[in-house]
Amino acid sequence: MLKKVFGSAVFGVEATNITVEVNVDKGIGYHLVGLPDNAIKESNYRIAAALQNNGYKIPGKKITINMAPADLRKEGSAYDLTLAIGILAASKQIQADNLEEFLIMGELSLDGGLQPIKGALPIAIKAKEEGYKGFILPIQNAKEAAIVDDLEVYGVENIKQVISYFDKGDPLERTIINTREEFNKNLDFPEFDFADVKGQESIKRCMEIAAAGGHNIILIGPPGAGKTMLAKRLPSILPPMTLREALETTKIHSVVGRVKEHAGLMAQRPFRSPHHTISNVALVGGGSYPQPGEISLCHNGVLFLDELPEFKREVLEVMRQPLEDREVTISRAKFTVTYPSSFMLVASMNPSPSGYFNDPTSPVTSSPAEMQRYLSKISGPLLDRIDIHIEVTPVPFDKLSDERKGEPSVTIRKRVTEARERQTARFLGSETVHYNAQMNVKQIRKHCALDEASKQLLKTAMERLNLSARAYDRILKVSRTIADLEGVADINGSHISEAIQYRSLDRDGWLG
Numbered sequence: 012m013l014k015k016v017f018g019s020a021v022f023g024v025e026a027t028n029i030t031v032e033v034n035v036d037k038g039i040g041y042h043l044v045g046l047p048d049n050a051i052k053e054s055n056y057r058i059a060a061a062l063q064n065n066g067y068k069i070p071g072k073k074i075t076i077n078m079a080p081a082d083l084r085k086e087g088s089a090y091d092l093t094l095a096i097g098i099l100a101a102s103k104q105i106q107a108d109n110l111e112e113f114l115i116m117g118e119l120s121l122d123g124g125l126q127p128i129k130g131a132l133p134i135a136i137k138a139k140e141e142g143y144k145g146f147i148l149p150i151q152n153a154k155e156a157a158i159v160d161d162l163e164v165y166g167v168e169n170i171k172q173v174i175s176y177f178d179k180g181d182p183l184e185r186t187i188i189n190t191r192e193e194f195n196k197n198l199d200f201p202e203f204d205f206a207d208v209k210g211q212e213s214i215k216r217c218m219e220i221a222a223a224g225g226h227n228i229i230l231i232g233p234p235g236a237g238k239t240m241l242a243k244r245l246p247s248i249l250p251p252m253t254l255r256e257a258l259e260t261t262k263i264h265s266v267v268g269r270v271k272e273h274a275g276l277m278a279q280r281p282f283r284s285p286h287h288t289i290s291n292v293a294l295v296g297g298g299s300y301p302q303p304g305e306i307s308l309c310h311n312g313v314l315f316l317d318e319l320p321e322f323k324r325e326v327l328e329v330m331r332q333p334l335e336d337r338e339v340t341i342s343r344a345k346f347t348v349t350y351p352s353s354f355m356l357v358a359s360m361n362p363s364p365s366g367y368f369n370d371p372t373s374p375v376t377s378s379p380a381e382m383q384r385y386l387s388k389i390s391g392p393l394l395d396r397i398d399i400h401i402e403v404t405p406v407p408f409d410k411l412s413d414e415r416k417g418e419p420s421v422t423i424r425k426r427v428t429e430a431r432e433r434q435t436a437r438f439l440g441s442e443t444v445h446y447n448a449q450m451n452v453k454q455i456r457k458h459c460a461l462d463e464a465s466k467q468l469l470k471t472a473m474e475r476l477n478l479s480a481r482a483y484d485r486i487l488k489v490s491r492t493i494a495d496l497e498g499v500a501d502i503n504g505s506h507i508s509e510a511i512q513y514r515s516l517d518r519d520g521w522l523g
Contacts, residue, residue: 038073045078224492232403
Protein backbone atom coordinates (compact mmCIF):
# COMPACT_ATOMS: atom_id res chain seq x y z
CA MET A 12 0.00 0.00 0.00
CA LEU A 13 1.25 3.47 -0.88
CA LYS A 14 0.96 6.45 1.48
CA LYS A 15 2.24 10.01 1.12
CA VAL A 16 3.43 12.10 4.08
CA PHE A 17 4.74 15.64 3.81
CA GLY A 18 7.85 17.22 5.31
CA SER A 19 10.16 20.08 4.37
CA ALA A 20 13.82 20.86 3.63
CA VAL A 21 15.51 24.20 4.35
CA PHE A 22 17.90 25.81 1.86
CA GLY A 23 19.29 29.17 2.83
CA VAL A 24 16.49 30.81 4.80
CA GLU A 25 13.71 29.37 2.64
CA ALA A 26 11.97 25.99 2.87
CA THR A 27 11.07 23.51 0.12
CA ASN A 28 8.33 20.95 0.66
CA ILE A 29 9.30 17.28 0.51
CA THR A 30 6.84 14.48 -0.32
CA VAL A 31 7.71 11.23 1.46
CA GLU A 32 6.20 8.31 -0.48
CA VAL A 33 6.07 5.06 1.50
CA ASN A 34 5.20 1.84 -0.29
CA VAL A 35 4.79 -1.48 1.63
CA ASP A 36 4.68 -4.55 -0.63
CA LYS A 37 5.36 -8.28 -0.64
CA GLY A 38 8.97 -9.24 -0.12
CA ILE A 39 11.65 -8.15 2.31
CA GLY A 40 14.00 -5.20 2.63
CA TYR A 41 14.14 -1.51 3.50
CA HIS A 42 15.00 0.88 0.68
CA LEU A 43 15.32 4.63 1.27
CA VAL A 44 15.91 6.73 -1.87
CA GLY A 45 15.82 10.42 -2.86
CA LEU A 46 19.33 11.62 -1.93
CA PRO A 47 19.12 11.22 1.89
CA ASP A 48 22.26 11.94 3.93
CA ASN A 49 23.68 9.59 6.58
CA ALA A 50 21.49 11.01 9.38
CA ILE A 51 18.37 10.08 7.38
CA LYS A 52 19.76 6.68 6.35
CA GLU A 53 20.29 5.84 10.03
CA SER A 54 16.71 6.82 10.87
CA ASN A 55 15.39 3.24 10.48
CA TYR A 56 17.18 2.23 13.70
CA ARG A 57 15.65 5.13 15.64
CA ILE A 58 12.23 4.51 14.11
CA ALA A 59 12.33 0.75 14.84
CA ALA A 60 13.20 1.30 18.53
CA ALA A 61 10.65 4.14 18.95
CA LEU A 62 7.82 2.08 17.45
CA GLN A 63 8.79 -1.04 19.42
CA ASN A 64 8.75 0.93 22.69
CA ASN A 65 5.26 2.27 21.91
CA GLY A 66 3.57 -1.01 20.91
CA TYR A 67 4.11 -0.88 17.14
CA LYS A 68 6.73 -2.26 14.75
CA ILE A 69 8.31 -1.90 11.33
CA PRO A 70 6.59 -4.61 9.22
CA GLY A 71 8.70 -7.48 7.92
CA LYS A 72 7.89 -6.65 4.30
CA LYS A 73 9.51 -4.79 1.46
CA ILE A 74 9.44 -1.10 2.35
CA THR A 75 10.37 1.44 -0.33
CA ILE A 76 10.56 5.10 0.69
CA ASN A 77 11.10 7.88 -1.83
CA MET A 78 11.79 11.45 -0.76
CA ALA A 79 10.64 13.62 -3.66
CA PRO A 80 11.91 15.64 -5.43
CA ALA A 81 14.50 12.87 -5.73
CA ASP A 82 17.28 15.10 -7.11
CA LEU A 83 17.25 17.44 -4.10
CA ARG A 84 19.68 16.63 -1.29
CA LYS A 85 18.00 16.03 2.10
CA GLU A 86 19.88 16.24 5.37
CA GLY A 87 19.33 15.99 9.11
CA SER A 88 17.31 13.85 11.47
CA ALA A 89 14.10 15.92 11.37
CA TYR A 90 12.40 13.43 9.00
CA ASP A 91 12.20 10.63 11.59
CA LEU A 92 8.59 11.38 12.56
CA THR A 93 7.56 11.87 8.91
CA LEU A 94 8.99 8.48 7.93
CA ALA A 95 7.58 6.68 10.99
CA ILE A 96 4.00 7.91 10.43
CA GLY A 97 4.30 7.02 6.74
CA ILE A 98 5.42 3.45 7.55
CA LEU A 99 2.58 2.96 10.06
CA ALA A 100 -0.03 4.30 7.62
CA ALA A 101 1.27 2.32 4.62
CA SER A 102 1.37 -0.91 6.64
CA LYS A 103 -2.22 -0.27 7.87
CA GLN A 104 -1.20 -0.28 11.53
CA ILE A 105 -3.01 3.04 11.87
CA GLN A 106 -5.81 4.77 9.98
CA ALA A 107 -4.65 8.12 8.65
CA ASP A 108 -7.04 9.46 6.05
CA ASN A 109 -6.14 13.14 6.44
CA LEU A 110 -2.32 12.97 6.24
CA GLU A 111 -2.28 15.24 3.18
CA GLU A 112 -3.60 18.14 5.31
CA PHE A 113 -0.54 18.21 7.58
CA LEU A 114 3.16 18.83 7.38
CA ILE A 115 4.96 16.57 9.89
CA MET A 116 8.55 16.96 11.17
CA GLY A 117 10.51 15.77 14.21
CA GLU A 118 13.55 13.83 15.38
CA LEU A 119 12.76 10.64 17.34
CA SER A 120 14.40 9.39 20.50
CA LEU A 121 14.51 5.63 21.07
CA ASP A 122 11.62 5.86 23.55
CA GLY A 123 9.44 7.72 21.05
CA GLY A 124 10.08 11.18 22.47
CA LEU A 125 10.66 14.09 20.08
CA GLN A 126 13.78 16.23 19.87
CA PRO A 127 13.73 19.83 18.54
CA ILE A 128 14.39 20.52 14.87
CA LYS A 129 16.08 23.34 12.94
CA GLY A 130 14.26 25.72 10.63
CA ALA A 131 10.78 25.47 12.19
CA LEU A 132 9.87 29.07 11.28
CA PRO A 133 10.73 28.97 7.53
CA ILE A 134 9.05 25.55 7.31
CA ALA A 135 5.88 26.95 8.92
CA ILE A 136 5.90 29.91 6.51
CA LYS A 137 6.16 27.51 3.56
CA ALA A 138 3.40 25.28 4.97
CA LYS A 139 1.05 28.27 5.09
CA GLU A 140 2.00 29.30 1.53
CA GLU A 141 1.31 25.76 0.24
CA GLY A 142 -2.11 25.66 1.89
CA TYR A 143 -1.57 23.00 4.55
CA LYS A 144 -4.10 22.94 7.37
CA GLY A 145 -1.58 22.26 10.14
CA PHE A 146 2.01 21.61 11.15
CA ILE A 147 2.89 18.85 13.65
CA LEU A 148 6.34 19.21 15.22
CA PRO A 149 8.21 18.86 18.56
CA ILE A 150 6.74 20.92 21.38
CA GLN A 151 10.09 22.73 21.87
CA ASN A 152 9.63 24.40 18.45
CA ALA A 153 5.88 25.02 18.71
CA LYS A 154 6.04 28.69 19.77
CA GLU A 155 8.56 29.43 17.05
CA ALA A 156 6.29 27.97 14.34
CA ALA A 157 3.12 29.47 15.83
CA ILE A 158 4.39 32.94 14.90
CA VAL A 159 2.85 32.22 11.49
CA ASP A 160 -0.82 33.24 11.45
CA ASP A 161 -3.58 31.09 9.89
CA LEU A 162 -1.67 27.83 10.37
CA GLU A 163 -2.66 25.28 13.01
CA VAL A 164 0.51 24.39 14.92
CA TYR A 165 0.54 21.32 17.17
CA GLY A 166 3.51 20.76 19.46
CA VAL A 167 3.86 17.13 20.56
CA GLU A 168 6.14 15.42 23.07
CA ASN A 169 5.87 11.80 21.89
CA ILE A 170 5.07 9.86 18.72
CA LYS A 171 2.23 8.18 20.64
CA GLN A 172 0.31 11.49 20.61
CA VAL A 173 0.61 11.75 16.82
CA ILE A 174 -0.47 8.11 16.35
CA SER A 175 -3.50 8.61 18.61
CA TYR A 176 -4.49 11.77 16.74
CA PHE A 177 -4.53 10.12 13.30
CA ASP A 178 -5.71 6.64 14.38
CA LYS A 179 -8.21 7.37 17.16
CA GLY A 180 -9.04 11.03 16.66
CA ASP A 181 -7.64 12.06 20.06
CA PRO A 182 -7.20 15.85 19.96
CA LEU A 183 -3.82 17.56 19.99
CA GLU A 184 -3.32 20.82 21.85
CA ARG A 185 -2.90 23.69 19.41
CA THR A 186 -0.26 26.32 20.12
CA ILE A 187 -1.65 29.82 19.60
CA ILE A 188 0.43 32.98 19.91
CA ASN A 189 -0.54 36.61 19.50
CA THR A 190 2.59 37.54 17.58
CA ARG A 191 2.43 41.30 18.12
CA GLU A 192 1.59 40.95 21.82
CA GLU A 193 4.43 38.43 22.31
CA PHE A 194 6.82 40.72 20.44
CA ASN A 195 5.92 43.84 22.45
CA LYS A 196 6.14 41.91 25.73
CA ASN A 197 9.77 41.01 25.06
CA LEU A 198 10.98 44.50 24.14
CA ASP A 199 12.97 44.93 27.33
CA PHE A 200 16.47 46.37 27.52
CA PRO A 201 19.70 44.36 27.58
CA GLU A 202 21.58 44.10 30.87
CA PHE A 203 24.34 46.50 29.70
CA ASP A 204 23.65 50.22 30.11
CA PHE A 205 25.58 53.33 29.11
CA ALA A 206 24.92 54.72 32.60
CA ASP A 207 27.71 52.39 33.82
CA VAL A 208 30.34 54.06 31.61
CA LYS A 209 32.48 56.65 33.39
CA GLY A 210 33.70 59.59 31.30
CA GLN A 211 34.22 58.96 27.56
CA GLU A 212 31.62 61.57 26.59
CA SER A 213 33.03 62.05 23.09
CA ILE A 214 33.01 58.29 22.47
CA LYS A 215 29.41 58.04 23.66
CA ARG A 216 28.57 60.79 21.18
CA CYS A 217 30.20 58.72 18.40
CA MET A 218 28.27 55.61 19.43
CA GLU A 219 25.04 57.61 19.39
CA ILE A 220 25.75 58.86 15.85
CA ALA A 221 26.69 55.34 14.72
CA ALA A 222 23.47 53.92 16.19
CA ALA A 223 21.31 56.69 14.73
CA GLY A 224 22.55 56.16 11.17
CA GLY A 225 23.51 52.47 11.30
CA HIS A 226 27.16 53.38 10.63
CA ASN A 227 30.11 51.04 11.05
CA ILE A 228 32.61 52.21 13.67
CA ILE A 229 36.15 51.38 14.79
CA LEU A 230 37.50 52.24 18.25
CA ILE A 231 41.28 52.72 18.57
CA GLY A 232 42.89 52.94 21.99
CA PRO A 233 45.19 51.32 24.57
CA PRO A 234 44.19 48.34 26.71
CA GLY A 235 41.74 49.17 29.48
CA ALA A 236 40.40 52.34 27.85
CA GLY A 237 36.89 50.89 27.69
CA LYS A 238 36.53 49.85 24.02
CA THR A 239 34.87 46.48 24.72
CA MET A 240 32.69 47.95 27.47
CA LEU A 241 31.35 50.60 25.06
CA ALA A 242 30.80 48.12 22.22
CA LYS A 243 28.76 45.76 24.40
CA ARG A 244 26.42 48.60 25.28
CA LEU A 245 25.70 49.65 21.71
CA PRO A 246 22.65 47.35 21.29
CA SER A 247 21.04 49.06 24.28
CA ILE A 248 20.74 52.35 22.35
CA LEU A 249 19.69 50.91 18.99
CA PRO A 250 16.01 51.42 18.10
CA PRO A 251 13.71 48.51 19.02
CA MET A 252 13.35 45.97 16.23
CA THR A 253 10.31 46.25 14.01
CA LEU A 254 8.11 43.19 13.60
CA ARG A 255 9.54 42.66 10.10
CA GLU A 256 13.12 42.78 11.38
CA ALA A 257 12.25 40.40 14.21
CA LEU A 258 10.80 37.89 11.75
CA GLU A 259 13.88 38.11 9.50
CA THR A 260 16.24 37.63 12.45
CA THR A 261 14.26 34.75 13.96
CA LYS A 262 14.18 33.03 10.58
CA ILE A 263 17.98 33.00 10.30
CA HIS A 264 18.50 31.80 13.88
CA SER A 265 15.83 29.15 13.32
CA VAL A 266 17.77 27.70 10.37
CA VAL A 267 20.80 26.99 12.58
CA GLY A 268 18.75 25.96 15.62
CA ARG A 269 19.75 28.98 17.71
CA VAL A 270 16.24 30.00 18.78
CA LYS A 271 15.81 29.14 22.45
CA GLU A 272 13.53 26.22 23.26
CA HIS A 273 9.91 27.18 23.93
CA ALA A 274 10.70 30.68 22.62
CA GLY A 275 8.82 32.56 19.94
CA LEU A 276 9.87 35.72 18.15
CA MET A 277 13.29 37.23 18.88
CA ALA A 278 12.75 40.78 20.15
CA GLN A 279 16.35 41.71 21.02
CA ARG A 280 18.86 42.78 18.40
CA PRO A 281 21.60 40.13 18.12
CA PHE A 282 25.14 40.92 19.32
CA ARG A 283 27.84 38.57 18.02
CA SER A 284 31.48 38.68 19.08
CA PRO A 285 33.47 35.91 17.33
CA HIS A 286 37.00 34.97 18.44
CA HIS A 287 39.87 36.18 16.26
CA THR A 288 40.72 32.57 15.28
CA ILE A 289 37.45 32.32 13.28
CA SER A 290 37.65 31.01 9.71
CA ASN A 291 36.26 32.86 6.70
CA VAL A 292 33.56 30.17 6.22
CA ALA A 293 32.43 30.52 9.84
CA LEU A 294 32.28 34.31 9.43
CA VAL A 295 30.38 34.64 6.13
CA GLY A 296 28.73 31.21 6.00
CA GLY A 297 29.22 28.18 3.80
CA GLY A 298 30.20 24.54 4.11
CA SER A 299 29.20 21.50 2.03
CA TYR A 300 25.60 22.19 3.00
CA PRO A 301 25.72 25.99 3.40
CA GLN A 302 24.81 27.44 6.77
CA PRO A 303 24.60 31.11 7.83
CA GLY A 304 27.81 32.59 9.24
CA GLU A 305 28.34 35.14 11.99
CA ILE A 306 27.57 38.09 9.70
CA SER A 307 24.11 36.65 9.00
CA LEU A 308 23.46 35.62 12.61
CA CYS A 309 23.93 39.29 13.56
CA HIS A 310 21.53 40.50 10.82
CA ASN A 311 19.69 43.59 12.14
CA GLY A 312 22.14 43.67 15.03
CA VAL A 313 25.81 44.23 15.86
CA LEU A 314 28.97 42.33 14.87
CA PHE A 315 31.82 43.14 17.27
CA LEU A 316 35.36 42.28 16.16
CA ASP A 317 37.67 42.81 19.13
CA GLU A 318 41.36 43.39 18.31
CA LEU A 319 40.72 43.69 14.57
CA PRO A 320 44.37 43.27 13.39
CA GLU A 321 44.55 39.89 15.14
CA PHE A 322 42.00 38.42 12.68
CA LYS A 323 43.48 36.74 9.64
CA ARG A 324 43.59 39.15 6.71
CA GLU A 325 41.72 36.82 4.34
CA VAL A 326 38.93 36.53 6.93
CA LEU A 327 38.49 40.30 7.07
CA GLU A 328 38.62 40.69 3.29
CA VAL A 329 35.64 38.37 2.73
CA MET A 330 33.51 40.92 4.61
CA ARG A 331 34.09 43.66 2.05
CA GLN A 332 31.30 42.66 -0.32
CA PRO A 333 28.66 41.87 2.38
CA LEU A 334 29.37 45.23 4.04
CA GLU A 335 28.42 46.97 0.79
CA ASP A 336 25.60 44.73 -0.46
CA ARG A 337 24.17 43.77 2.96
CA GLU A 338 23.75 40.18 1.84
CA VAL A 339 26.07 37.27 1.13
CA THR A 340 25.61 34.79 -1.70
CA ILE A 341 27.12 31.30 -1.44
CA SER A 342 27.33 29.35 -4.68
CA ARG A 343 27.68 25.61 -5.15
CA ALA A 344 27.65 23.54 -8.34
CA LYS A 345 23.94 22.70 -8.12
CA PHE A 346 22.45 25.58 -6.16
CA THR A 347 22.98 29.08 -4.79
CA VAL A 348 21.76 30.44 -1.44
CA THR A 349 21.62 34.04 -0.30
CA TYR A 350 21.67 35.08 3.36
CA PRO A 351 20.81 38.61 4.52
CA SER A 352 23.63 40.32 6.42
CA SER A 353 22.59 43.88 7.22
CA PHE A 354 24.56 44.51 10.39
CA MET A 355 26.49 47.23 12.18
CA LEU A 356 30.20 46.48 12.34
CA VAL A 357 31.89 47.60 15.54
CA ALA A 358 35.63 46.94 15.62
CA SER A 359 38.25 47.72 18.22
CA MET A 360 42.02 47.70 18.10
CA ASN A 361 45.12 48.82 19.93
CA PRO A 362 47.11 51.56 18.15
CA SER A 363 50.25 49.38 18.12
CA PRO A 364 51.38 45.84 19.06
CA SER A 365 52.17 46.93 22.62
CA GLY A 366 48.98 48.97 22.80
CA TYR A 367 50.76 52.07 24.12
CA PHE A 368 52.03 53.88 21.03
CA ASN A 369 53.30 57.41 21.81
CA ASP A 370 52.31 57.08 25.47
CA PRO A 371 55.15 58.70 27.48
CA THR A 372 53.83 57.24 30.74
CA SER A 373 54.09 53.64 29.52
CA PRO A 374 57.27 51.54 29.91
CA VAL A 375 56.39 49.66 26.70
CA THR A 376 56.29 51.63 23.46
CA SER A 377 56.31 50.86 19.77
CA SER A 378 58.13 52.62 16.97
CA PRO A 379 56.25 54.23 14.06
CA ALA A 380 57.53 51.41 11.82
CA GLU A 381 56.12 48.74 14.14
CA MET A 382 52.84 50.59 14.29
CA GLN A 383 52.66 50.92 10.52
CA ARG A 384 53.31 47.19 10.12
CA TYR A 385 50.60 46.43 12.66
CA LEU A 386 48.02 48.69 10.99
CA SER A 387 48.85 47.31 7.53
CA LYS A 388 47.10 44.07 8.56
CA ILE A 389 43.86 45.95 7.86
CA SER A 390 43.40 46.84 4.20
CA GLY A 391 42.48 50.32 3.02
CA PRO A 392 39.30 49.15 1.24
CA LEU A 393 38.04 47.59 4.48
CA LEU A 394 38.79 50.76 6.48
CA ASP A 395 36.99 52.78 3.81
CA ARG A 396 33.85 50.79 4.55
CA ILE A 397 33.97 51.87 8.20
CA ASP A 398 32.27 55.24 8.46
CA ILE A 399 33.56 56.35 11.87
CA HIS A 400 37.12 56.04 13.21
CA ILE A 401 37.57 57.31 16.78
CA GLU A 402 40.41 57.31 19.30
CA VAL A 403 39.58 56.11 22.81
CA THR A 404 41.79 57.51 25.57
CA PRO A 405 42.11 56.08 29.11
CA VAL A 406 39.69 57.46 31.70
CA PRO A 407 41.38 59.58 34.41
CA PHE A 408 41.03 58.57 38.06
CA ASP A 409 38.78 61.47 39.07
CA LYS A 410 36.13 60.35 36.55
CA LEU A 411 36.53 56.67 37.42
CA SER A 412 35.93 57.40 41.10
CA ASP A 413 32.96 59.70 40.41
CA GLU A 414 29.86 58.16 42.00
CA ARG A 415 27.45 59.93 39.68
CA LYS A 416 25.77 57.85 37.01
CA GLY A 417 26.15 58.71 33.34
CA GLU A 418 23.32 59.28 30.88
CA PRO A 419 21.26 56.07 30.72
CA SER A 420 20.76 54.06 27.54
CA VAL A 421 17.00 54.68 27.55
CA THR A 422 17.55 58.45 27.11
CA ILE A 423 20.08 58.02 24.30
CA ARG A 424 17.86 55.41 22.66
CA LYS A 425 15.00 57.91 22.53
CA ARG A 426 17.12 60.40 20.55
CA VAL A 427 18.40 57.63 18.27
CA THR A 428 14.87 56.38 17.62
CA GLU A 429 13.68 59.90 16.74
CA ALA A 430 16.56 60.27 14.26
CA ARG A 431 15.74 56.87 12.73
CA GLU A 432 12.10 57.89 12.37
CA ARG A 433 13.19 60.92 10.32
CA GLN A 434 15.23 58.61 8.11
CA THR A 435 12.35 56.15 7.74
CA ALA A 436 10.11 58.99 6.55
CA ARG A 437 12.82 60.15 4.14
CA PHE A 438 13.27 56.71 2.55
CA LEU A 439 9.60 55.74 2.63
CA GLY A 440 9.50 54.92 -1.07
CA SER A 441 12.56 52.64 -1.01
CA GLU A 442 12.45 48.91 -0.24
CA THR A 443 16.20 48.51 0.33
CA VAL A 444 17.14 51.71 2.20
CA HIS A 445 15.83 52.39 5.70
CA TYR A 446 18.61 54.47 7.34
CA ASN A 447 21.50 56.72 6.29
CA ALA A 448 24.28 54.11 6.19
CA GLN A 449 22.36 52.22 3.47
CA MET A 450 22.18 55.18 1.08
CA ASN A 451 23.53 54.65 -2.43
CA VAL A 452 25.34 57.32 -4.46
CA LYS A 453 22.16 58.66 -6.04
CA GLN A 454 20.48 59.09 -2.65
CA ILE A 455 23.59 60.70 -1.17
CA ARG A 456 23.54 63.34 -3.90
CA LYS A 457 19.84 63.93 -3.29
CA HIS A 458 19.72 64.03 0.52
CA CYS A 459 23.20 65.34 1.37
CA ALA A 460 23.28 68.58 -0.62
CA LEU A 461 25.86 71.09 0.69
CA ASP A 462 26.10 74.86 0.60
CA GLU A 463 29.24 76.51 -0.82
CA ALA A 464 30.99 76.96 2.54
CA SER A 465 30.47 73.29 3.45
CA LYS A 466 31.69 72.20 0.01
CA GLN A 467 34.87 74.22 0.40
CA LEU A 468 35.46 72.79 3.86
CA LEU A 469 35.04 69.24 2.59
CA LYS A 470 37.25 69.92 -0.43
CA THR A 471 40.07 71.12 1.82
CA ALA A 472 39.76 68.05 4.02
CA MET A 473 39.75 65.72 0.99
CA GLU A 474 42.92 67.28 -0.41
CA ARG A 475 44.84 67.42 2.88
CA LEU A 476 43.90 63.94 4.05
CA ASN A 477 44.03 62.37 0.58
CA LEU A 478 40.63 60.73 1.12
CA SER A 479 39.10 58.24 -1.32
CA ALA A 480 35.77 58.71 -3.08
CA ARG A 481 34.23 56.16 -0.72
CA ALA A 482 35.50 58.13 2.31
CA TYR A 483 33.89 61.24 0.78
CA ASP A 484 30.55 59.46 0.67
CA ARG A 485 31.03 58.22 4.22
CA ILE A 486 31.58 61.76 5.51
CA LEU A 487 28.38 62.92 3.81
CA LYS A 488 26.39 60.03 5.29
CA VAL A 489 27.67 60.72 8.82
CA SER A 490 26.96 64.47 8.36
CA ARG A 491 23.39 63.62 7.36
CA THR A 492 22.99 61.55 10.55
CA ILE A 493 24.37 64.34 12.75
CA ALA A 494 21.86 66.72 11.18
CA ASP A 495 19.07 64.19 11.80
CA LEU A 496 20.01 63.96 15.48
CA GLU A 497 19.71 67.74 15.68
CA GLY A 498 16.41 67.60 13.82
CA VAL A 499 17.50 69.98 11.04
CA ALA A 500 16.75 69.53 7.35
CA ASP A 501 20.00 70.82 5.81
CA ILE A 502 23.61 69.82 6.44
CA ASN A 503 25.84 72.72 7.52
CA GLY A 504 29.54 73.28 8.16
CA SER A 505 29.45 72.13 11.79
CA HIS A 506 28.02 68.76 10.74
CA ILE A 507 30.74 68.35 8.09
CA SER A 508 33.47 69.35 10.56
CA GLU A 509 32.32 66.83 13.15
CA ALA A 510 32.06 64.06 10.53
CA ILE A 511 35.62 64.78 9.32
CA GLN A 512 36.90 64.42 12.88
CA TYR A 513 35.60 60.85 12.86
CA ARG A 514 38.12 59.76 10.21
CA SER A 515 41.10 59.36 12.57
CA LEU A 516 42.94 56.74 10.53
CA ASP A 517 42.90 59.03 7.47
CA ARG A 518 44.63 61.93 9.22
CA ASP A 519 48.20 62.85 8.34
CA GLY A 520 50.47 62.53 11.34
CA TRP A 521 48.31 59.97 13.08
CA LEU A 522 51.17 57.51 12.71
CA GLY A 523 53.49 59.96 14.43
